[in-house]
Amino acid sequence: MAEPKHPVSTVDRTFEIVEVIRELDGAGVSEIADRVDVGKSAVHNHLNTLASREYVVKEGDEYHVGLAFLGLGAYARQRNDIYRVARPEVDQLAEETGELVNLLVEKNGLGVYLYRSRGDRGVELDTYVGKQVHLHSTALGKAILGYRPESEVEAVLDEHGMPRQTESTTTDPGEFFEELETVREQGYAVDDEERLTGLRCIAAPVTDDDERSIAAISVSCPVHRVSDDRFFGDLRDAVLGSANVVELEHNYS
Amino acid sequence: MAEPKHPVSTVDRTFEIVEVIRELDGAGVSEIADRVDVGKSAVHNHLNTLASREYVVKEGDEYHVGLAFLGLGAYARQRNDIYRVARPEVDQLAEETGELVNLLVEKNGLGVYLYRSRGDRGVELDTYVGKQVHLHSTALGKAILGYRPESEVEAVLDEHGMPRQTESTTTDPGEFFEELETVREQGYAVDDEERLTGLRCIAAPVTDDDERSIAAISVSCPVHRVSDDRFFGDLRDAVLGSANVVELEHNYS
DNA sequence: CTTACCTGTTCTGCTCAGCCGAATGGCGTT
DNA sequence: AACGCCATTCGGCTGAGCAGAACAGGTAAG
Numbered sequence: 001m002a003e004p005k006h007p008v009s010t011v012d013r014t015f016e017i018v019e020v021i022r023e024l025d026g027a028g029v030s031e032i033a034d035r036v037d038v039g040k041s042a043v044h045n046h047l048n049t050l051a052s053r054e055y056v057v058k059e060g061d062e063y064h065v066g067l068a069f070l071g072l073g074a075y076a077r078q079r080n081d082i083y084r085v086a087r088p089e090v091d092q093l094a095e096e097t098g099e100l101v102n103l104l105v106e107k108n109g110l111g112v113y114l115y116r117s118r119g120d121r122g123v124e125l126d127t128y129v130g131k132q133v134h135l136h137s138t139a140l141g142k143a144i145l146g147y148r149p150e151s152e153v154e155a156v157l158d159e160h161g162m163p164r165q166t167e168s169t170t171t172d173p174g175e176f177f178e179e180l181e182t183v184r185e186q187g188y189a190v191d192d193e194e195r196l197t198g199l200r201c202i203a204a205p206v207t208d209d210d211e212r213s214i215a216a217i218s219v220s221c222p223v224h225r226v227s228d229d230r231f232f233g234d235l236r237d238a239v240l241g242s243a244n245v246v247e248l249e250h251n252y253s
Numbered sequence: 254m255a256e257p258k259h260p261v262s263t264v265d266r267t268f269e270i271v272e273v274i275r276e277l278d279g280a281g282v283s284e285i286a287d288r289v290d291v292g293k294s295a296v297h298n299h300l301n302t303l304a305s306r307e308y309v310v311k312e313g314d315e316y317h318v319g320l321a322f323l324g325l326g327a328y329a330r331q332r333n334d335i336y337r338v339a340r341p342e343v344d345q346l347a348e349e350t351g352e353l354v355n356l357l358v359e360k361n362g363l364g365v366y367l368y369r370s371r372g373d374r375g376v377e378l379d380t381y382v383g384k385q386v387h388l389h390s391t392a393l394g395k396a397i398l399g400y401r402p403e404s405e406v407e408a409v410l411d412e413h414g415m416p417r418q419t420e421s422t423t424t425d426p427g428e429f430f431e432e433l434e435t436v437r438e439q440g441y442a443v444d445d446e447e448r449l450t451g452l453r454c455i456a457a458p459v460t461d462d463d464e465r466s467i468a469a470i471s472v473s474c475p476v477h478r479v480s481d482d483r484f485f486g487d488l489r490d491a492v493l494g495s496a497n498v499v500e501l502e503h504n505y506s
Numbered sequence: 507c508t509t510a511c512c513t514g515t516t517c518t519g520c521t522c523a524g525c526c527g528a529a530t531g532g533c534g535t536t
Numbered sequence: 537a538a539c540g541c542c543a544t545t546c547g548g549c550t551g552a553g554c555a556g557a558a559c560a561g562g563t564a565a566g
Contacts, residue, residue: 004301005545006294009523010263010553011302022328029514039555041259044515048257049264054360061514065329067358067365071383073326075275076318078381105320107307112320128331130324258516262552263524282543292526297544314543509566516559523552530545536538 013038017046018056018065026062073130082206082215083114085249090217093242094119097235100220102127104140109156111141123199123222136162136176137169139191139203140216146183147205147213153180168194188240198223202236204243209251217243266291270299271309271318279315326383335459335468336367338502343470346495347372350488353473357393362409364394376452376475389415389429390422392444392456393469399436400458400466406433421447441493451476455489457496462504470496
């Protein structure tokens with residue numbers, strides 16, 4: 001659903017306001033009014049309406065995103081089958097490897113992080129649960145697209161493009177399709193500093209009965225700390241194992 | 254913020270729609286229109302506007318709460334200091350005790366669950382992260398109110414009342430203040446089937462430098478499975494210990 | 507202390523956004 | 537084939553939400 005036939009502009013404005021607050025990490029009425037390009041009074045009315053339901057909270061004279069969204073967000077995630085079965089597995093994988101483990105699903109051609117679990121040495125990243133990312137520049141995304149029909153991959157690339165993130169990002173569709181071929185052959189996907197310099201990830205898809213991907217699980221670690229031996233050895237096996245467990249539990253229960 | 258001076262009714266309607274979808278666990282246009290008391294076309298316009306931003310998703314001909322809320326919700330929680338320091342401690346407590354462990358904060362006179370962790374024997378409950386509850390009928394709420402000035406407790410009771418939840422719920426303010434006195438003496442609060450029949454909880458407050466509560470941690474378990482010995486022994490000590498750790502980490506780091 | 511300049515908030519009147527109701531179209535069921 | 541039950545579209549009317557200006561409170565500078 002890209003463009004509704006009869007959009008309710010007030011709804012758009014409301015969420016623009018909330019999203020601006022998040023981007024600015026808290027903001028006042030005037031600041032928001034500038035960004036959203038509506039008058040202060042309108043912004044004020046919106047904020048107070050939102051505040052009455054705790055969707056935003058006023059702290060001093062800054063407005064912040066409220067915890068009411070937490071209820072809806074947690075509910076939306078909980079409804080997700082994959083999340084329910086994958087979560088314990090992701091936790092265990094993080095504990096075993098000590099690294100950062102991620103669970104990603106695809107929504108409208110973009111990846112959405114559903115869950116993350118950090119082992120005791122796991123890196124801190126710019127990603128967070130709920131964040132949307134392009135699929136072409138992460139191991140997770142490649143694992144997902146590798147197990148989708150070619151036509152669908154093309155549609156995704158058409159819609160969202162292949163923006164360059166680092167020097168190593170693949171930005172050529174032809175090359176990308178070759179990579180996906182490799183992913184299918186190997187059963188896993190790798191991202192070597194393609195989204196973030198200094199970070200490499202290895203990801204495995206979770207597929208349904210028809211070999212269509214429904215999610216992906218990855219381990220992320222700093223390049224300087226992990227040898228190829230461990231990366232393509234223990235880590236690879238662990239990720240593949242976990243994805244397989246999730247797959248089985250999801251499809252046969 | 255109870256009643257804004259100039260409410261934006263479209264905003265209210267939008268969130269009413271989303272909340273109805275959650276209550277019904279997915280719903281169609283007509284179904285929602287009945288509940289919210291607006292025409293089908295209006296509901297339709299709202300839904301499609303929301304869907305264009307992934308705040309709702311259309312599955313077949315049912316609309317569901319979308320994962321876009323997850324980003325905002327997770328962000329709102331992450332901003333919360335208490336959450337950041339308490340989370341690992343809550344996880345550990347759940348693992349040690351095997352029971353359900355909860356983290357609650359107060360927002361506008363109501364309790365909001367910030368986090369929950371279920372041990373291997375932990376009960377399933379009607380609570381979920383983000384849910385709001387009255388403070389007078391839970392161990393968590395009593396732990397929080399016990400470490401707030403009397404005037405504030407009165408304000409909370411005035412605003413939200415003391416609705417009865419079970420036979421054991423305290424509904425008399427005088428009696429309630431005596432209970433809070435006991436909480437302060439003991440340093441922990443107990444809920445013996447006051448919110449839910451068959452469930453008992455024990456909670457400890459997390460306070461700031463001025464002995465003012467900022468959150469509470471509890472362990473919940475079925476009455477039939479836990480002896481008084483364990484409840485007022487190991488469980489009590491574990492909860493108090495965890496709350497204390499969180500308190501120290503929060504105040505001195 | 508005064509002045510100036512930020513904020514957030516209130517108020518009023520105008521305009522167009524959003525609503526209702528009716529019509530349309532798509533599916534399944536009888 | 538004809539009905540019933542949906543979601544969706546459309547047009548025309550009405551009041552909701554907007555801009556802009558005025559007000560209030562707080563802070564910094566003169």
